Amino acid sequence: MYHLVFSADENYIKYTSVLITSIILNTDKNKKIQDFDKNSNIKNEKYFFHILSNFVSDKTREKLLNLQNALNEIFPCKIIIHIKNDEDFENFPTSGAAHSLKLPYYRLRLSSIFDESIKKCLYLDSDMLCMCDIRELFSINLKDKIVGVVGDPGSKKSKIKFKENDKKKIFYFDENYFNSGLLLINLEEYKKHSIEQKCEELASKCYYIKAADQDLLNATIHYKHQLKLDFAYNFSTIAFCYVICKDENKNRLNYTRNEFNKSIKNPKILHYGEKPWRFLKSYFDYKGTNINEYWWDMAIKTPIFNEELLKSKKNITNHLLCAGLGRELFNAALKFNFPKIKFLIKNTSNDEKYMQRAESIEDDFFGICCILGIAISYARSHKKNLFSVYLKALKMIYNFKKYHFRSRI
Incomplete structure (x- = not known):
């Protein structure tokens, strides 16, 4: 079983459906998990797609059920909805990425949706597109690491400002700062190190935070507990325009130019900055293709939601x-x-x-x-x-x- 988690409000679910479809369609039915990991004992190869949301209407629930049934014809899967409330995150600051709603923080409590039998899960942002067999990631042995992550291409000069014992303090990020759009989580270690509790504790003390959950996770998961993954697994699309690597400036992307060049030739999961549903055209990849076309090609193949998506495309x-x-x-x-x-x-x-x-x-x-x-x-x-x-x-x-x-x- 493969457990994947997404955060999406009512409006974003249609975009999440494209990501889910891309995962299913890029799963090679001629392969088993043992082709990626010879030591794996997984027998029930089925995807469980968990959507964290603040509200999902009956109409959208019906669409998701129909999407599940259509995709299940291709590869076994199930879509599960988990409703959270903003009130449960009252201790978390409303600023930066969470300026209008608390949805970005929902992933910080994802472990509560799993019982003790589930050892690993994969969190993905909804503005992503899978271009590989996602079982590659599930075959990675995290050992005693809490999380598998990909470095963020932005500047590492950000910080969190908080108060502790009535004293103002600052937590500075370093070159190991990661992007929380993809998190391969070792649930046992995640719970053992009380990451969710630590995030909430720090959040309650913050008076300045920019990247919401991403900043909190970076502040609470030490580098020694992270497994650094290939940049290709969370390829921020702005890198198709330009990127500054660590051998050029240590405060930027924590990969060498050589490592980056390998990733750009074969990105496995695209993480869109300029959303395809707002930009029909943005950057061009190594092959000279408009990367937003990849997303729209998948949108066409997305059951149930494709008509709605294509209708909106005309006005972009x-x-x-x-x-x-x-x-x-x-x-x-x-x-x-x-x-x-x-x-x-x-x-x-x-x-x-x-x-x-x-x-x-x-x-x-x-x-x-x-x-x-x-x-x-x-x-x-x-x-x-x-x-x-x-x-x-x-x-x-x-x-x-x-x-x-x-x-x-």
Whole structure:
């Protein structure tokens, strides 16, 4: 038996269904777990998909049951819903990734859904796409490690601020900071080390936290209790644009450039930053394929939910607006054109024109334009000044030119 856990609210379940479908369709029915792990004693090869949510309507429950029945024809599986309440997480701060709801924290209590007979589970974020036989991960022997994790590609200069005995303290993260989008959990060790209790205890003391559950898990699971997995198993898609490896800066991705180059040639699980249901186009992979097409190809194959997903696809234009704005910012930043940057932030009158221009942006350039355009959108909604946008843009443009993967392989 293979137990997989997801967190999804009512709206996100349709995206979770695509991930679940990708896991089923990438399972090789001609292979057994023993082909991945000769010492495995698993006989009942069946997937149990656990969805943690705050609410699931009767209509969506029926859809999930029909999805289960359709996928069960391909490979044995069962979908199980677990309802949690935000009130159960009142000690957890509402900030950063958990600014609007407490759903990101739900995974911190996933062990409560399993009895003692279940020794291992795999948590996956719903904005992922499986491109391998997921049994590869279940065949990994965690031994006495608490969790198998993949390093996060972002900066490791973040921190948690908390109070203890009326004194302000700071927990600084280091190069071992991992991304909580994928967690291969040794449930025995997870419970033995009281990880959930430690997370809640720390959360109750926090007055500043940015990445919600991810920060808490990094603060409570020491590096010696982690098994570092290949970056390919949680391939953050921004890395298709650019990535800074540890042999270039120790505070960034904790993999060497050589290790990264192997992963980018064969990513096993994609973790989307620019969500395919909001961006029809973003980055292009090693083969020159728009990575969002992989997700939409799977959405078409997803039983029950495919019609709903494809209907929404017709109205998606966010990728064009962001890329169009981003190209304007790229040019303005390099020319120190501050009036233009200010205009991009304050004025939306030319957005339609920028969207039209985005159609002609070269593939390799499209991703960085999207990121820069997102910076403009953020500045508009959060009333940021032009100099903060300018400095951020310069940094991103510099990193793109120096670390874009096609120039590093």
